Amino acid sequence: MKLIKTLTGDRDIALLVGQVLRTGVITASAIAFVGGVLYLAKHGADSLPDYSTFTGEGKEYTTFGGIFRGLATFKPSAVIQFGALILLATPILRVFFSLIGFAVEKDRMYVVITLLVLGIILFSMFGGLKV
Amino acid sequence: MNILIFSLILLAGAYVAGLLGSLTGLGGGVVVIPLLTLVFHVDIRYAIGAALLASIANSSGAASAYIKEGITNVRLGMFLEIATTLGAVGGALIAVFTPTNTIAILFGVVLIFSALMTVRKKHEHALQEGSRLSYVLKLNGSYPTPQGEVPYKLQNIGGGFSIMLLAGVLSGLLGIGSGALKVLAMDGAMKIPFKVSTTTSNFMIGVTAAASAVVYLQRGYIDPGIAFPVVLGVLGGAFTGARLLTIMNPKTLRYIFCVAISFVALEMIYNGLHHQF
Numbered sequence: 001m002k003l004i005k006t007l008t009g010d011r012d013i014a015l016l017v018g019q020v021l022r023t024g025v026i027t028a029s030a031i032a033f034v035g036g037v038l039y040l041a042k043h044g045a046d047s048l049p050d051y052s053t054f055t056g057e058g059k060e061y062t063t064f065g066g067i068f069r070g071l072a073t074f075k076p077s078a079v080i081q082f083g084a085l086i087l088l089a090t091p092i093l094r095v096f097f098s099l100i101g102f103a104v105e106k107d108r109m110y111v112v113i114t115l116l117v118l119g120i121i122l123f124s125m126f127g128g129l130k131v
Numbered sequence: 132m133n134i135l136i137f138s139l140i141l142l143a144g145a146y147v148a149g150l151l152g153s154l155t156g157l158g159g160g161v162v163v164i165p166l167l168t169l170v171f172h173v174d175i176r177y178a179i180g181a182a183l184l185a186s187i188a189n190s191s192g193a194a195s196a197y198i199k200e201g202i203t204n205v206r207l208g209m210f211l212e213i214a215t216t217l218g219a220v221g222g223a224l225i226a227v228f229t230p231t232n233t234i235a236i237l238f239g240v241v242l243i244f245s246a247l248m249t250v251r252k253k254h255e256h257a258l259q260e261g262s263r264l265s266y267v268l269k270l271n272g273s274y275p276t277p278q279g280e281v282p283y284k285l286q287n288i289g290g291g292f293s294i295m296l297l298a299g300v301l302s303g304l305l306g307i308g309s310g311a312l313k314v315l316a317m318d319g320a321m322k323i324p325f326k327v328s329t330t331t332s333n334f335m336i337g338v339t340a341a342a343s344a345v346v347y348l349q350r351g352y353i354d355p356g357i358a359f360p361v362v363l364g365v366l367g368g369a370f371t372g373a374r375l376l377t378i379m380n381p382k383t384l385r386y387i388f389c390v391a392i393s394f395v396a397l398e399m400i401y402n403g404l405h406h407q408f
Contacts (some may be wrong), residue, residue: 014205018195021337025191029366036138036359044135049356054174056351063349080355084184087362088344090191091337098209109268110206117212117338124220125345 013101020097024090028083035079042076092121134356137171141360144170145185149368152189154381155388156329157245158308158336159185159365164238165395168408173357175231175238175408179306180352183344185365186308190337192369197330204272204327207285207317208334211295215313215339218299223343226304227350235403238305242396245311246389253318253325257283264288274327283324291321303343308336 060066061081070078095118102110148162160182167178197203226234261271261284273282285291294316298309313332317323323331347353375381402408 014198014201014203017205018198021191021198022195025188025195025366029188029363032359032362035355036363039356039359040135040138043356044133044138046134048132048134048137051171051173051177051354051357054176056176057354058351061353061355062351077355080359081353083362084348084353084355084358087184087187087191088341088348091187091341094191095209095212095338098205107269110209113210113213117209117216120213120216120220121338121342121345124216124223124342 013098013104016101017094017097020094021090024086024093028087028090030083031086032080032083035076035081035083038074038079039076092118095121138356138360141166141171141357142364145361145364146368146371148185149189149365149370150372150375151368151384151388152365153193153369153372154376155385156249156310157388157392158310159189159369160305160307161242161245161392163361163365164306165399167357168235169395169398169402175235176352177354177357179226179234180344180347180354181357181361182306183340183347184353184358184362186302186306186340187337187344188362188366189369190308190333190335190340192366193373194330194334194337196373197333200275202274202326202330203334204270204274204323204331205334206268207270207272207323208331210268210270211292211313211316211331212335212338214292214295215299215302215335216342218296218301219303219339219343220346222300222303222305223346224303225300229304231408232403232406234305235399235408237301238307239396239398239400239403241301241305241307241309241311242399243393245309246392246396248311248315250386250389255325257281257324258286258322260284260286262286262288272327274324281324283327285321285323287320287322291316294320299339299342302336302339303346306340306343306347308340310336 067078067081071082099114144166148159152159163182163185164178167173168175265285271284273280298312302309310332314328317328318325
């Protein structure tokens with residue numbers, strides 16, 4: 001709460017949002033890098049999968065459950081996908097922090113606008129979910 | 132070709148994509164998609180998945196710096212994101228029913244349009260009188276220049292909002308940030324100074340891309356083996372580009388790049404028309 005209390009005015013919120021974006025990108029690329037090194041160490045000498053025909057990734061790389069199960073066993077591809085998830089989450093988190101910012105400023109109109117954007121993203125997350 | 136060599140070439144290509152992207156203002160996706168489809172013959176759907184991740188990395192990396200400088204109009208970005216996220220989710224849904232050749236042709240057309248937008252003349256003056264809606268929505272702002280803070284006002288918010296909706300659809304359909312259309316909406320329709328338009332557009336691209344990328348991830352478009360060299364390469368290139376921008380003026384580079392991109396676009400359109408995708 002201390003953090004939120006010290007936030008006064010647009011400027012501080014903007015800086016916090018910038019920090020969220022920076023941290024998210026750095027974390028995501030660090031994880032993708034580790035996953036990539038693991039992946040190359042394990043599969044580097046293998047011949048290239050056929051990317052010219054689209055088969056789509058399986059459940060292990062497209063669902064939270066699948067990615068986390070792979071992560072628990074340090075499966076290289078799952079580590080990369082986890083990095084991709086962090087990357088996807090970064091702008092969504094940014095919207096969430098803006099929401100807190102507008103709420104602290106008691107800017108009702110922008111709280112509603114931000115909630116609307118968040119709602120659309122959440123709808124796309126759960127609306128089109130492949131189970 | 133084995134996986135190691137493929138990854139290294141892709142890493143280098145993505146680095147160049149990120150570098151050119153940040154120097155010319157066109158996002159990394161613009162180079163990543165042709166590189167993957169035309170050079171490596173990767174299915175355009177995997178290319179779209181990788182390009183979306185590249186757009187998010189690029190936008191989030193750059194946006195944090197612009198926000199710090201106080202140029203980005205955060206309220207405006209938030210308001211217009213209603214349009215772009217709605218469009219992006221719609222675009223990602225339409226993509227299922229769109230043949231890949233049509234997507235390639237559309238991509239080529241948008242690419243040529245983006246190249247033209249990049250070399251066109253920009254208007255730089257700040258509007259003194261805003262529309263009524265711009266006051267109601269608290270969208271007017273000011274931005275720092277070497278001569279001090281310059282206040283600006285907005286007009287034609289409905290028009291800007293509609294173009295943003297289209298930008299969102301294209302972004303969701305093609306996997307690119309569609310920054311050129313976003314800038315057209317802000318600088319062209321709403322008459323916002325160019326510098327504010329570009330940085331606010333960059334700020335919005337991450338959220339727009341994330342809205343459709345979630346759909347694509349679930350649909351299996353994001354392949355880990357393609358994703359990691361692309362994300363790391365684009366990010367590294369964008370970082371270098373941002374450094375280079377402070378010491379060089381990329382005006383000539385911008386023209387060369389736009390001509391090159393137009394040729395690539397024609398190739399995509401040609402291949403699309405001959406059902407090569």
